[in-house]
Amino acid sequence: xxxxxxxxxxxxxxxxxxxxxxxxxxxxxxxxxxxxxxxxxxxxxxxxxxxxxxxxxxxxxxxxxxxxxxxxxxxxxxxxxxxxxxxxxxxxxxxxxxxxxxxxxxxxxxxxxxxxxxxxxxxxxxxxxxxxxxxxxxx
Amino acid sequence: xxxxxxxxxxxxxxxxxxxxxxxxxxxxxxxxxxxxxxxxxxxxxxxxxxxxxxxxxxxxxxxxxxxxxxxxxxxxxxxxxxxxxxxxxxxxxxxxxxxxxxxxxxxxxxxx
Numbered sequence: 001x002x003x004x005x006x007x008x009x010x011x012x013x014x015x016x017x018x019x020x021x022x023x024x025x026x027x028x029x030x031x032x033x034x035x036x037x038x039x040x041x042x043x044x045x046x047x048x049x050x051x052x053x054x055x056x057x058x059x060x061x062x063x064x065x066x067x068x069x070x071x072x073x074x075x076x077x078x079x080x081x082x083x084x085x086x087x088x089x090x091x092x093x094x095x096x097x098x099x100x101x102x103x104x105x106x107x108x109x110x111x112x113x114x115x116x117x118x119x120x121x122x123x124x125x126x127x128x129x130x131x132x133x134x135x136x137x138x139x
Numbered sequence: 140x141x142x143x144x145x146x147x148x149x150x151x152x153x154x155x156x157x158x159x160x161x162x163x164x165x166x167x168x169x170x171x172x173x174x175x176x177x178x179x180x181x182x183x184x185x186x187x188x189x190x191x192x193x194x195x196x197x198x199x200x201x202x203x204x205x206x207x208x209x210x211x212x213x214x215x216x217x218x219x220x221x222x223x224x225x226x227x228x229x230x231x232x233x234x235x236x237x238x239x240x241x242x243x244x245x246x247x248x249x250x251x
Contacts, residue, residue, distance in 0.1 A: 003209075015215070015222065022223060040224040042199050051199060053220045077218055084218075111210045127217065 005104045009092050012103075019085045026057050027064060050139040052131040053077050058139075074139075076130065140171050148179065155184040155242045164243075167250050179249060184242040187235040194234040198227040203234050207241045 043051040059078025062071035071078055091103045113119055145168040153161055168179070185207055194203035201216030221227030 003211075015219070018223065018225075019219075041220045042224050042227060043220075051220055053218050056218075056220070081218055107211050114210050114214065 003104075003107075005101045008104055008107060009095070012088050013092060016085055016089050019081070022057070023060055023064075026061060030061055050131075050134040050137075052127050052134065054134055055137075055139045056081055073137075075134070140168055140173055140176060142169060144176060145169050152182075152184060155186065155239060156246075157236070157239045157243070160239075160243055164246065171250065175249065179246075182246065182249070184245065185238050187238040190234050190238045191231070194227075194231055198230050198234075199224065203230060207234070207238050209237070209241075 039045065041051050041054055043049065044054055053075065055075035056078035059071040059074035059076070060082050062068075062074060063079065063082060088103075095101060095103050114123065145165055148168060149161060149165055156164060171179075190203050190207055193206055197203065199216070199221035201213035201221070204210075204213035204216055216222055216226060216230075219226070222229075
């Protein structure tokens with residue numbers, strides 16, 4: 001069975017809620033100035049090498065503090081994630097109230113675009129470059 | 140189609156599908172036109188065991204989801220460090236079923 005509208009929307013909603021809770025927890029830790037050693041990354045725990053998206057929490061926290069360049073330094077993926085986490089709930093609410101499936105159609109279309117070689121290869125290169133940068137920074 | 144051919148197909152490819160789907164696949168293959176046999180015979184399916192191995196090793200990077208064709212979910216896993224590590228663990232248990240579902244989708248495209 002292909003990914004249905006409701007299944008995708010529930011999945012996205014749950015991930016956004018988890019994302020907001022995660023940011024909230026880390027933000028309170030940041031304000032209280034206690035040491036932040038919550039890490040959930042399996043790769044980092046197992047191999048001690050940061051994964052491509054390590055540092056995105058710190059990146060989002062930097063944006064919340066208003067420090068854009070620091071956020072870029074931590075991890076550019078954090079910015080993408082913050083954009084997604086802001087836009088997706090609004091989009092889902094729009095689709096829900098107007099009984100549409102524009103997000104599902106957008107999701108399927110972007111999946112198709114991502115599978116094209118001219119998009120996939122730069123994307124993979126970006127992730128790899130970011131990963132190498134992460135290891136170099138020693139996040 | 141010939142029952143013997145269908146049984147041969149089931150024997151070689153049965154492991155790529157959910158057990159409850161096999162009977163249904165057999166029925167629809169028997170009702171299928173003989174001319175489609177050559178296409179059906181050459182179909183390549185994804186092995187659930189391979190995707191489990193990939194999921195165990197590189198699940199945090201979403202490679203398992205990319206492999207079975209769920210590009211969107213793969214990107215989601217990649218960007219969020221395997222869904223904060225939780226989704227990656229959940230997928231160890233889901234990925235074999237998901238692979239079989241994908242195989243079924245692939246076959247169904249030909250059966251219709």
